[in-house]
Amino acid sequence: MAGKGVGAEAPGTVRLHRKAAMFCGILCDMKPIATANYDFEKLITGGSVYVDKTDMLWKLASSKDAIYFISRPRRFGKSLMLSTLKYLFQGKKKLFKGLKIEKKRWNWSQTYPVIDLNMSDFDKEGTREGFVRSLTTTLQERLEKEEIPYKKSDAPGLLFDRLIKGLAAANKDDKRVVVLVDEYDHPLGGLLDDRRALRAMRREMHGFYSTLKNNVGVIRFLMMTGVSKFTKLSVFSGLNNLTDLTMDARAADLLGYTHEEVLANFPEHLDALAAKLGTDRDAAFARLVQWYDGYKFHHSAKSVINPVSLGLCFQKNDFANYWSQTAMPTFLVDILKRHPLDFSNIEIDEEELKKHAVTPAENRGLFCALI
DSSP, X not given: OOOOOTTOOOHHHHHHHHHHHHHHHHHHHOOOOOSSOOOHHHHHHTTOOOOOOHHHHHHHHHOSSOEEEEEOOSSSSHHHHHHHHHHHHTTOGGGGTTSGGGGSOOOTTOOOOEEEEEGGGGOSSOSHXXXXXXXXXXXXXXHHHXXXXXXXXXXXXXXXXXXXXXXXXXXXXXXXXXXXXESTTHHHHTTTXXXXXXXXXXXXXXXXXXXXXXXXXXXEEEEEEESSOBTTSHHHHHOTTOEEOTTOGGGTTTXXXXXXXXXXXXXXXXXXXXXXXXXXXXXXHHHHHHHHOOBOSSTTSOOBBOHHHHHHHHHHTSOOOHHHHHTOOHHHHHHHHHSOOOGGGOOOOHHHHHOBOSOSTTOHHHHHHHO
């Protein structure tokens, strides 16, 4: 029997190599996906995929009564949205080149001092004392940087008040500031099953957020994000012109990705996933929808896909329950172990999801919003 030539390979092996080469070629052409970077500037300058929502942000930012709150599940793009707003109000026009807002009327020369606070940064210890200490240090450092006088004995609310007023006064053109508060409710989340600690933390945060309603006149734009809406915090009872975007049709797809956005922004990633699965792009997309779709924030709106779960799926080229691995609050699991709920027979209407009193585990609507 005649032997094969030197270096010759079986036809099946050749097909395998071609498939591998095609797969590697797709990977080389793909933009990176940022699943742990929530800084808009780093994302843009790093060449990562950015799903453009700037036309929607422009509408919000252009409003005269620009006082907003929005609630979404964890790892849903809230921090990146706030970062984008920060650079918008700072007038970093170059970062927005080629984006939808570039075609809108926006005064890039009019900039504003931005106070951006992520409340989860001050909750590392899980206690009121630790929260106050960390928040106080951060506010004092910002006041010193801006050369705004304060007293060492000032409570966080008073420090916050001094910072808002001081920055507004220093803004020569407009005399107003921009305030961005991320995860406003984070310090309360881990205390839902400890009534005494919860009441103490609530009093502390009530005093801190009261500063906002006392300074509405010098706030050009306010956006607060969280995973739920606690009605007993002063920020919601005092800000009469606050717009809750949580179940607002205008903001239903502000966070998360619609089907059209996934298809338009991730074609190479879809092709790579399809090659891994041995199928076509349509079938790969159908699997993505089956795994990560299903979020709907208005009855007439399109459903959206969880952005972090989608990004991790594309990064790993595999399907898994990524949200529960990266975003499931452990305190919910602990509380549910002590207070079991039968979720198969729970009906929560829209109004209950919109507002929650700060109560322990009996608040079923709160759990449905947090999970």
